[in-house]
Amino acid sequence: MARGTSAGFDRHITIFSPEGRLYQVEYAFKAINQGGLTSVSCKGEDTAVCVTQRKVPDKLLDPSTVTHMHQLTQNVGCVMTGMQSDSRYQVMVAQSEANNFKYRYGYDMPINVLCRRIADINQVYTQNAEMRPLGCSMILIGYDDELGPCVYKTDPAGYYCGNRACSAGVKQTEANSFLEKKYRKKTNYNHDETIQLAITCLMTVLSADFKPSEIEVGVVSKDEPKFRTLTEQEIDFHLSAIAERD
Amino acid sequence: MATERYSFSLTTFSPSGKLVQIEYALAAVAAGAPAVGIKAKDGVVLATEKKHKSILVEEHSIIKVEMITDHIGMVYSGMGPDYRLLVRQARKVAQQYFRTYLETIPTTQLVQRLAAIMQEYTQSGGVRPFGVSLLICGWDTDRPYLFQCDPSGAYFPWKATAMGKNFINGKTFLEKRYNEDLELDDAVHTAILTLKESFEGQMSSDNIEIGICNAKGFRRLTPAEVQDYLANIA
Numbered sequence: 001m002a003r004g005t006s007a008g009f010d011r012h013i014t015i016f017s018p019e020g021r022l023y024q025v026e027y028a029f030k031a032i033n034q035g036g037l038t039s040v041s042c043k044g045e046d047t048a049v050c051v052t053q054r055k056v057p058d059k060l061l062d063p064s065t066v067t068h069m070h071q072l073t074q075n076v077g078c079v080m081t082g083m084q085s086d087s088r089y090q091v092m093v094a095q096s097e098a099n100n101f102k103y104r105y106g107y108d109m110p111i112n113v114l115c116r117r118i119a120d121i122n123q124v125y126t127q128n129a130e131m132r133p134l135g136c137s138m139i140l141i142g143y144d145d146e147l148g149p150c151v152y153k154t155d156p157a158g159y160y161c162g163n164r165a166c167s168a169g170v171k172q173t174e175a176n177s178f179l180e181k182k183y184r185k186k187t188n189y190n191h192d193e194t195i196q197l198a199i200t201c202l203m204t205v206l207s208a209d210f211k212p213s214e215i216e217v218g219v220v221s222k223d224e225p226k227f228r229t230l231t232e233q234e235i236d237f238h239l240s241a242i243a244e245r246d
Numbered sequence: 247m248a249t250e251r252y253s254f255s256l257t258t259f260s261p262s263g264k265l266v267q268i269e270y271a272l273a274a275v276a277a278g279a280p281a282v283g284i285k286a287k288d289g290v291v292l293a294t295e296k297k298h299k300s301i302l303v304e305e306h307s308i309i310k311v312e313m314i315t316d317h318i319g320m321v322y323s324g325m326g327p328d329y330r331l332l333v334r335q336a337r338k339v340a341q342q343y344f345r346t347y348l349e350t351i352p353t354t355q356l357v358q359r360l361a362a363i364m365q366e367y368t369q370s371g372g373v374r375p376f377g378v379s380l381l382i383c384g385w386d387t388d389r390p391y392l393f394q395c396d397p398s399g400a401y402f403p404w405k406a407t408a409m410g411k412n413f414i415n416g417k418t419f420l421e422k423r424y425n426e427d428l429e430l431d432d433a434v435h436t437a438i439l440t441l442k443e444s445f446e447g448q449m450s451s452d453n454i455e456i457g458i459c460n461a462k463g464f465r466r467l468t469p470a471e472v473q474d475y476l477a478n479i480a
Contacts, residue, residue: 015256015374018266020273022377112307116330123327129252129372152307158327161298162307180301 013129024133025126028156031135032082033170039068039081040175040201041139041151042165044189046222048141048149050079051198052169053206054216069218069229073098075143076111077218077227081168082136090134094118111142115152115160123158133157137168141218143225167201174205191221195230196242203242212236252372267375268368271324271397274377278323280410282440283381284424285392286433289460290383292321293437295410295445296455311457311466315340317385318353319457319464323410324378324397332380336360353384353391357401365399379409383459390459406436412444419443430460434467434475442479449476 010017014024039052056063070091071077078094080087097117101109109117118138125133133156140152153168154160164183167175178201189197195217203210212235220227230238257267281294294310310329311321314336322329339359343351360380368375380395394409395401406424408416423436434456441454451469458467467475 009256013256016267016270016274016377018270018273020270020275020277020377022374119327120330120334123331126327127331127367127373127376129256129374130250157325158330160308162304163302164304165302176300176302183302 014126014133015129022126022157025157028133028135032137032156032168034135035082035084036170037068037081038167038169038171038175038202038206039079039139040165040167040179040198041079041141041153041163042179042183042189042194042198042201043141043149043151043163044187044191044194044197046149047189047191047194048143048151048220049195049198050077050139050141050151050218051202052079052081052216053202054214063213067216067229069216070095071227072114072140073102073108073142075108075220075225075227076114076140077142077220077229078138078140079216079218080136080138083134086134087136087138090118090136090138093121094138110146111140111144111150111152112147112162115140115154119154119158119160122154122156126156126158139166139168141220142227143220143222145225149220149222171205175201178204191223192238192241195219195238196245199235199238200242210239212239254371255369256372256374257368265368265398268398271375271377272379275324275379275397275409276411276413278325278378278410280408280412280416280441280444281321281323281381282406282408282416282420282437283321283383283392283394283404284406284420284428284433284437284440285383285390285404286428286430287426288390289385289430289433289458290390290392291430291433291437292319292381292383292457292459293434293441294321294323294455295441295453297447297453305452306469309455309466311455313457313464313466314356314382315350316463317350317459318356318382319384319459319466320380320382321455321457322378322380323413325376328376329378329380332360332363332376332378335363339363350386352386353382353393356384357382357393357395361395361399361401364395364397368397368399381407381409383457383464385459385461385463388461408440415443416440430458434458435479438475438479451476 041050165179451472
């Protein structure tokens with residue numbers, strides 16, 4: 001067995017290190033935290049939700065144009081966490097793939113198929129030296145007529161899987177612990193409970209009380225399978241409900 | 247989307263004559279989840295551990311033991327994303343063969359072609375070897391087949407083998423337990439016991455996956471069937 005030093009390039013391009021790791025992929029994960037944001041996503045009995053912070057760093061920026069939630073197909077949306085330019089690119093690719101699928105096969109691309117496709121594209125970047133992995137993680141939510149509400153996550157390593165709840169970004173570990181505790185006890189949250197769970201999770205791990213303008217919430221549900229983002233009034237309704245509960 | 251490729255290979259010889267990128271790829275495989283394959287008289291079984299790091303993950307959203315054709319199945323140890331690419335390529339290869347010859351692809355042919363693809367990635371410009379070892383099982387010409395494909399592009403026919411974490415212990419266990427007269431049921435039983443050797447925690451139908459291949463073709467066992475086998479070893 002070769003026990004030796006690398007040629008020195010394993011940190012620069014996606015080739016194996018002596019331990020069998022891909023350093024560039026690991027660094028890409030760190031790049032996700034550069035944005036300083038956290039996103040949380042969870043699903044209940046018939047609803048799937050994703051929540052993320054909306055930090056507008058400059059008063060001169062038009063806040064309505066600052067968004068990390070994007071619609072991919074009619075019933076599938078996503079929240080992007082990580083480097084903004086890479087995120088934008090990945091969304092563009094996802095929208096393009098979803099549209100191609102619709103054109104070729106005549107029906108909407110299911111969320112799990114779309115997520116797998118994005119993950120497969122991410123895998124190519126981990127194997128070809130000339131392209132670096134993208135520094136962003138995509139969490140997709142959708143209402144599928146066969147699978148019900150779905151939450152899927154893909155990352156720079158090309159790994160993907162379906163989740164009951166997941167998170168990405170700076171406070172990922174804390175958010176996941178919070179969600180694990182909640183889901184150990186109960187998994188069949190109703191519409192309002194699911195939304196409030198996601199918001200509460202974000203509030204807890206960031207130790208912050210949000211104003212409606214400081215977060216974005218994306219929802220799909222059985223009654224309204226079309227992906228949409230909540231208006232400020234609707235967010236306010238949920239924030240008040242959370243405050244009243246506590 | 248793809249730009250100009252590097253025109254030189256990243257996998258080059260070291261002064262001692264080794265291809266270190268391949269050795270490192272094997273290290274990635276050895277760090278992967280355990281997988282076991284056993285050939286019986288009347289079929290082949292593939293089994294793998296499918297542990298998830300969190301209860302938040304949906305266990306059945308991801309499948310590790312994948313069907314390639316009606317009569318060929320595959321499992322891996324190592325990097326999941328690389329495996330998905332190989333599953334895709336294997337399925338394509340199988341369909342192309344059918345299109346050319348109007349015959350379902352023999353297992354040996356599929357293995358040879360897949361191994362050739364894996365070898366390409368050790369020599370082509372700008373790419374790294376696959377970080378997976380594959381276990382391919384098949385049934386044709388009235389007999390079972392079990393092959394392993396390595397990141398180097400080498401392939402080996404096996405009677406029984408283990409890959410991934412603790413594979414040495416797994417192989418030792420199999421050497422003691424294997425005999426030529428195993429029936430498929432016994433083989434599944436033995437496969438589960440082999441996985442159990444290195445399994446931390448309680449085995450259930452949610453954290454292992456089993457596939458069998460016999461004269462009727464390849465299929466994954468349902469969680470209920472897996473549960474039955476697990477009940478028998480308890």
